[in-house]
Amino acid sequence: MPHIAPRIEIFHKEEINHTLFFVFSNVFDTSEDSQVEKRFEPHTFILKQEKLFWFMNDKSSTLDQELLEEKGIKINSVQSILLNAVLLSYRRFTEELEKQKEVIDELNKQAIRSTSRQILIEVSDTERNLVMLQHTIETQEEAVTKLLDHEEFIEKLNNPHLVHDVKWYNRQVKKLINVYRDLLDSVSSLFSDIMSNNLNKLMKFLSSLSLIIASSSLIGDLWGMNTGGLPFEQSEYGTLIMIGVTLLAGIMMYLFLKNKEYFDD
Incomplete structure (x- = not known):
């Protein structure tokens, strides 16, 4: 389920042979539903020795196909498959945040012309989307950080450039979500000020x-x-x-x- 992702568990018991259990969230784009929480898709990875199992809850997910098309030649280990999938999900988060930014810009323009109930509802929905994105991104950061701190995983990965890219995208989406939350707060304040001014x-x-x-x-x-x-x-x-x-x-x-x-x- 999307609400349990992201997370990571590393088991060291002998009977399961140092199995790594990793779940991250991806957000897919659709014109049918604007609520981001309904567009989260969890991806579960189980890494056991040199075998990687990838489970997807949504049969319509295309993340694996996109990964093969974009990174197929560069993938040289099961660890790189996992980390490249995480990197691709960060790019999807970035694209989603850019779309939320467009919504915020449009709301800012509408706030100057009107303070109708519908616009206030759109502000509330956008704020809800950003809250859900921020929570998921922060939780995913914890899981990814723990994964990158796993010495055995990084040693077998042997790809510092990929690690650098994942860390960079992680920092980028964190900055974007904070900036866009501040922008939306300024739009909300603008609505409140305009309504107060009209009432005055x-x-x-x-x-x-x-x-x-x-x-x-x-x-x-x-x-x-x-x-x-x-x-x-x-x-x-x-x-x-x-x-x-x-x-x-x-x-x-x-x-x-x-x-x-x-x-x-």
């Missing part, structure tokens, strides 16, 4: 609208009191004059707020 603008608009309406309402309320001596009480144009005064009060409040730069961003 809305509250500012509602507050200014309330002040304008309140100034007009105050005039209307005072003019509508059931007392004598109100201006234009007996005039046939009193209602129109009252409406004009309330509108004037609202306009004056608007100009006052504008003069105080209350409507500026």
Whole structure:
């Protein structure tokens, strides 16, 4: 199962003749599912003496064929088969991380134009993918490091260049996953800042609208009191004059707020 990979076990009991058990994860590309956790495929290697057994959970996996096509001529030992397969999986991780980077770039562009619910869901899904990738890469690093520290394995491998390539890709994917997690965090922060800014603008608009309406309402309320001596009480144009005064009060409040730069961003 993908959730148990990667791992390594080295048995030294006589009855199993120093058997090495190694499991690593590979990620395959598909357009059907964007969730990376569903695209992990574990590969199990059992190295016993000079015999190597390779088990794949997914029958559709093409990692072995890709390995033969790319490294067939350079493979000269069972140890090199195992390590070249690990190297190829690191390249697949790098390609997957580059695709996640494209998603992050697109989310960053969309964040400037919109803060819709769908975009927030995409941010959450991308963050989930990066978390799963980071966990798998870190766990695989532990297993690969233990494998490269196995003196007997390295001695039989006798290929320092291959060891160097595996270590280099290991460092590279670690750097990439950390950089892309930081980039996604910045996009998430951008979403939060934009949403907060939009909320502030809305509250500012509602507050200014309330002040304008309140100034007009105050005039209307005072003019509508059931007392004598109100201006234009007996005039046939009193209602129109009252409406004009309330509108004037609202306009004056608007100009006052504008003069105080209350409507500026």
